Amino acid sequence: MDLEHSHEKAARKLDAEHALRPWQVELLKLQQHLEIQNLRMIVLFEGRDAAGKGGAIRRVTRFMNEKRYRVVALGRPTEEQRSQWYYQRYVAQFPAGGEMVLFDRSWYNRAMVEQVFGFCTPKEYMDFLDGVTGFEKDLVRTGTILVKLYYSVTREEQARRFERRRTDPLRQWKLSEIDMQAQDRWDDFTNRKYDMLRRTGTPMAPWTIVRSNDKQKARLNTMKVILNAVDYKHRAPDLDFTPDPRIVVPGDEEVALMEGGTWS
Template sequence: MTEKVDKVEESKIETSAKRVTKRNPSNQWQQEKAALEAELQALKKSDDQAVLKRRAEQALKPYQAELIRMQKHLEETNQRMIILFEGRDAAGKGGTIRRVTRYMNEKNYRVVALGKPSDQQRSQWFFQRYVEQFPTGGEQVLFDRSWYNRAMVEPVFGFCTPEEYENFMHGVVGFEKDLVRQGTILIKLYFSVTKEEQARRFERRKTDPLRQWKLSEIDVQAQDRWDDFTHQKYEMLRRTHTSWAPWSIIRSNDKARARLNAMKVILNSVDYPRADPKLDFVPDPKIVVSGARELENMDAQMLREGRFTV
């Protein structure tokens, strides 16, 4: 709704409220006045949210321009980049990917979101179907969930055996070390949302026809299995956060700030000639936390409360 339309609607509501009060001050009309005023407040709130959203999108543009510059540098230097987007359901991975790639050259990036493996793929080396999607020189591949499904989702829902899980956890560190050693830039982002915010987003998906497709059977169980996922997160960070392939935790309750800071992490991973050196490239420490620091936070929670809370 445009500001012009909002002002017209606001004027109509205010005029109606005045007429209602003057014409009949009875309880019935007082109730109608209250309803009209509530509608006015809702309009104002909606307009405020729209303005804030526009401002947030505008704030991303200088960094999206930098991402284009970085992409050009990767192409010119024939470098490969892989970005993993991991985290709980409804943590904001998909929205961030869309903002990161919005203005990029489609010829030089791909977004990969692999579905359930086929029977043939289950008989292959576990990493094989992911390796088939890896970038060539000058290309970026963004994984909307990756091989870390085996560290998080699969053990929680029993989609893999304990032996398969352990084989993965033993092998993934060496797999990533070899990947980086051979020149691939690997960025691992974990989007962390609170239980309350996840519940709110799930509720919105249930009632919003434009978002209902996002709600899967697994999503429905995510809240009930919150502690199980938290335990798997801890084990994943403890065993796979390395100096050559570190995790960056993105606090994503505030989607706008999460998207902006995820872009900063990506841009800081490449030494490229920046388009605007005066731009602030320093991630917000309240939003971006290293995997090592997150482990310290979780250990402290366990000592204080006897359980993990993030």
């Protein structure tokens, strides 16, 4: 019975992967458009630990032209980097014309992880919230396409994924010390998420929330959001590019839901 269940699960996963193929073809068209038009594009992947950011990035980039995109996942800053302008090490990774850069966590580390765990001072945190919208406004004004995604997972689903990481030898490397504290600090992260969305979402650089309890749906809708950010040529006329409103939520709506106690 367990073997049969395992086969069924593998078959469902394979079907879900195949369902992404048409959208992965569209991402290649998007890449070609960026190259021809010499456009720069940045996609930020933010969210709690185990929210599904890494898996979404892998599906988005799976068939893309490796010469025209980069995935950036920066570690802790060095002492030298801590003495620099905060954005400096991120700006050093920004795309050239015709290129897409996907940040697996970004400068918004300061709004969430750094603040929760005391890796920055209260002044550094407030300076970031006060200044980031201007930074992004200039980025967009000068021609960079910026997409800001926040992956929203429930506390119960995060706990389940952590347990799987703990017990699966192939996933244990994913479990960090910070992961071990994420559940205990759930409310702290919720408060920082609320402040971040409320303070840093703007008409020029809005947040898009991706409900990620269902990884397959989150990945499909992530692709739709990225594709909708650019008016590229030769879109497939038979595909529905409208994101599922149960999965994709505008950042300002998420703020309203959090104020009403619906989401954390």
